[in-house]
Amino acid sequence: MATSTQTPVRFGIIGCADIARKLCRAIDLAPNAVLSAVASRSLEKAASFARANNCSTEVKIYGSYEGVIEDPTIDAIYLPLPTSLHVKWALKVAQSKKHLLMEKPVAMNVQKFDEIAKACEENGVQFMDGTMWVHHPRNAKMREFLDDTELFGQLKRIHTYFSFASGDDFLKNDIRVKPDLDGLGSLGDTGWYCIRAILWAADYELPKTVTALPGPVLNEAGVILSCGASLHWEDGKVATLHCSFLESLTMDITATGTKGTLHVHDFVIPFQENEASFSTGAKCFFNDLVTGWTPLPSEHTVITDLPQEVRMVREFSCLVGDIKNGAKPESKWPIISRKTQIILDAVKTSIEKDLTPVTVEW
The missing domain is CATH 3.30.360.10 (Dihydrodipicolinate Reductase; domain 2)
Known part of the structure; x- marks a missing residue:
């Protein structure tokens, strides 16, 4: 497990779904994560999301998903898009060497799931689905x-x-x-x-x-x-x-x-x-x-000092920090997701x- 002194993991969010509001807050509260970018299909929608969620003025606003994926300063992507879009954008995220925290259900079927898991494994990035509890x-x-x-x-x-x-x-x-x-x-x-x-x-x-x-x-x-x-x-x-x-x-x-x-x-x-x-x-x-x-x-x-979604972000960020220090991605999370x-x-x-x-x- 990474130490609390690790450099915060820089997150980008692709898509402004309702659940993204919860993760925006969770990233803000996690001690080892920071929200660095928000992307939507329109610049106006991304900016509106950032304002509504009191994002820092330092958070970058992108009017396309590619913008945040191609941003070299981003370490990890939270992806709450509709399930039918998961494979397309998850593959782009993994191929850009960015770690992937994505909403459930992961895919429309296990064959599509395997495409995502394979891309993450081949590119050495951490995968975790957003099952918070x-x-x-x-x-x-x-x-x-x-x-x-x-x-x-x-x-x-x-x-x-x-x-x-x-x-x-x-x-x-x-x-x-x-x-x-x-x-x-x-x-x-x-x-x-x-x-x-x-x-x-x-x-x-x-x-x-x-x-x-x-x-x-x-x-x-x-x-x-x-x-x-x-x-x-x-x-x-x-x-x-x-x-x-x-x-x-x-x-x-x-x-x-x-x-x-x-x-x-x-x-x-x-x-x-x-x-x-x-x-x-x-x-x-x-x-x-x-x-x-x-x-x-x-x-x-x-009793918990941090809400469950914050603990999820913290755990994911710890794994990303470990990978930065030479560890391999934790395999239990894609295995559990695949079984589901x-x-x-x-x-x-x-x-x-x-x-x-x-x-x-x-």
Whole structure:
């Protein structure tokens, strides 16, 4: 890990999507990063974004994506463009020897993902997708519980759920419901988080099969608005996920073992920025009169000095700093992203094939 004395990593942002506002702030708050440039397809839009986000007057403004990519002072690019544009611009970023932090879903399918990963590997640049919640310190504490064979036992079942109720304007005009922009819909958006949570709980072991659940909802253009799936492992583990643009805001993880259970109710975005909680039950059963539980499940709260998206930027910047000092890019992040993409592809394929099981292959 790079030291805190490293020269700050100089970021450029390509595209002024809403999520870029959050990363603009995160880069500003990260101790080892600095925002150096903002690019949009028009100079006016890039300048407006910089003003709205109180960017320093030293931040360069570009009216084309190529401008920031070709800027020799930029170390890394944050890329929040629509998924259909990821391959084109990610390849340009990697080929310019700039490190790549990009929004999820990474690609429309794993074949497109592999094009991006290959370009990053060949050019020696760090890749990381923008799944923020995995960088929260709560995750390390939850991992300790899942790995405790005395309290949690053997993992048997995982359930994840991420939905939010979008309005008519979103369902008609948002890029996430447009087949030519973010054509993976809720599966690529909320589903990506659910899949990542399942893989995280399973210590990133891929399942043997994936089967879409009955009742997927698609819009007139064929984009998924709501769907579910079940995942099955050779050792008997089972996971289910549900993702939707059509239901109340919910973001849950339940992981059940032979001895204990983990519950999280805000896994993607914590209820509060500076702390996050989870509950655990270990060896719980009924009391003698079956009027209550014993022992009671316990609540755990983890305080963080930096929001999860800032910790993500800090981690990414540390890796970039290490590479500047002669280290190789960290391979775990593209591997984790590829596994997520593989499961996403399998769910989509199962929906397209009338809910038939899809065998998962690396």
